[in-house]
Amino acid sequence: MDLHVLAGDPADPNLGARVTVSVGVEGLAGFCVPFVRVTAGKSRRILVGEVRTDGAQIDVLVRAAWSEHGGWHQEPWHGDGIAELLRHPAHAVGDGSPRAGVIAKAIAEGSRNAIAELRGLRYEMEQRVADLLAQRENTVLLRPVMAQLVELSMAFSRARDHARDTIREVRDPGVVRHCEAMDVELGDEVTRLQSLLTSVSTFAVAQEGEAQQRFNMVAAAAAAGLGLPAVILSLYGADDYLPFTWESAWRALVPIIAAVTVAAGVILNRMPGRTGAKHYLTALGLITGLIGVLLLAGFLAPG
Numbered sequence: 001m002d003l004h005v006l007a008g009d010p011a012d013p014n015l016g017a018r019v020t021v022s023v024g025v026e027g028l029a030g031f032c033v034p035f036v037r038v039t040a041g042k043s044r045r046i047l048v049g050e051v052r053t054d055g056a057q058i059d060v061l062v063r064a065a066w067s068e069h070g071g072w073h074q075e076p077w078h079g080d081g082i083a084e085l086l087r088h089p090a091h092a093v094g095d096g097s098p099r100a101g102v103i104a105k106a107i108a109e110g111s112r113n114a115i116a117e118l119r120g121l122r123y124e125m126e127q128r129v130a131d132l133l134a135q136r137e138n139t140v141l142l143r144p145v146m147a148q149l150v151e152l153s154m155a156f157s158r159a160r161d162h163a164r165d166t167i168r169e170v171r172d173p174g175v176v177r178h179c180e181a182m183d184v185e186l187g188d189e190v191t192r193l194q195s196l197l198t199s200v201s202t203f204a205v206a207q208e209g210e211a212q213q214r215f216n217m218v219a220a221a222a223a224a225g226l227g228l229p230a231v232i233l234s235l236y237g238a239d240d241y242l243p244f245t246w247e248s249a250w251r252a253l254v255p256i257i258a259a260v261t262v263a264a265g266v267i268l269n270r271m272p273g274r275t276g277a278k279h280y281l282t283a284l285g286l287i288t289g290l291i292g293v294l295l296l297a298g299f300l301a302p303g
Contacts, residue, residue, distance in 0.1 A: 003083050005058065006106045008090035017093040017103060020057045021086065023079030030054035031104035033175055034162035034182065035062065037085045038117040043069040046118070047077060047085070048158045050165075051107050055099030058086065058107075064158055071144050072151040089113065105174040108166070111159075112178045115185045118156060122189055122196075125149060129200055146200050153193045160186035217267050253291055260287050 007016030030052045039045040049062035065077035091106040093099050128145055130136075163182035170176060264283040 001083075003086065005083075005086040006089070006091050006093070006103065007087060012090065015090040015092050017055075017099055019053070019055075019103070021060065021082060022057070023060045023082055024062070025059050026061060028052045028054060028057060028059040031100050031172065031175065032169060033104045033108040033166055034111045034159065034179060035060060035107065036111040036114045036118075036159045036162070036182075038114055038121070039081060039085070043067055045077065046072075046121075046152075046155045048155055048162065050162055051104075053100050053103045053107070055103065058103065060086075063162075064155070066151055066155050072148040072155075074151070086110075101172055101174070104170075104172065105178070108175045108178040111163075112182050112185075115182060115189070118159075118186075119189060121152060122193060125152065125193075126196060129196060132200075133203060142200070142204055146197065146204070149193060149197045149200065153190060153197065156186050156190045156193065160190065220267060257287070257291055260290060 001021050002018065003021045004011055004018045005016055005021065031054075032050055032052045035047065035049045035051045037047045039047065045068070046066040047062050048064050049060065051061070052059045060079070060082060062077050064074055066072050067075045086107070089106055089109050091102055091109075093102045125145070125148065132142060132145060160183055163179040163186065166179045167176055167183065170179075264287060267283075
């Protein structure tokens with residue numbers, strides 16, 4: 001496709017150049033610079049790859065693309081919106097300067113500018129982790145957050161690798177300067193993401209321990225719910241009440257209900273983490289189910 005790139009919006013005749021742009025084609029000889037962009041829209045994308053240009057043509061080769069739809073993950077990118085991605089930053093491409101060098105420098109500068117958007121994505125993930133730790137959102141799950149942290153770390157690392165490759169191969173001072181800045185900034189971002197992932201992993205271990213503790217306490221509540229009624233029945237017997245009638249059922253079940261309710265209340269108050277209405281409703285449902293089974297068994301007991 002024939003595009004007027006690096007021209008701003010609206011196009012300034014004193015800026016940019018009209019070149020032929022191809023996506024996903026290799027083989028063009030010329031400057032190779034990193035291509036890192038974060039696309040806007042309903043579902044953002046991270047594009048990481050490289051660009052080669054000889055001044056008359058630009059070949060955009062995206063090595064990997066990540067989509068935000070359904071959580072950050074890799075998916076193919078077919079070159080949609082390439083014109084807008086190559087529009088900024090606008091540079092003057094005059095007849096007295098090498099077109100290839102100016103275009104390569106502008107694209108490298110655009111990749112460096114994209115680091116600020118990548119940093120913003122890292123801030124968003126830190127906020128999600130904070131919501132997870134504080135339990136401010138019940139919809140934030142641990143495993144998807146960890147997976148997205150790994151995906152973002154991969155994207156940042158690949159972008160840094162392309163910047164390092166350019167530093168080794170290209171001698172243009174302007175391009176090298178931008179790539180060196182990308183190397184430093186992306187290295188810091190990768191370190192922060194890895195640190196965040198380590199923190200989330202530590203929290204996952206603690207969460208598993210808390211889940212085990214919760215299970216043990218629920219098992220204790222179940223044991224109390226089954227054991228205390230058995231003790232009461234063994235001490236006082238149930239022959240006088242069986243089979244149940246509507247007049248005798250409440251006298252047999254009242255001490256059982258009281259014992260199980262007290263046991264459930266103690267367990268809920270000592271359970272790790274915050275105890276909300278959902279936990280109390282669950283306990284009430286379990287108690288109701290247990291009493292319902294005992295009531296049914298009492299009515300069906302042989303005379």
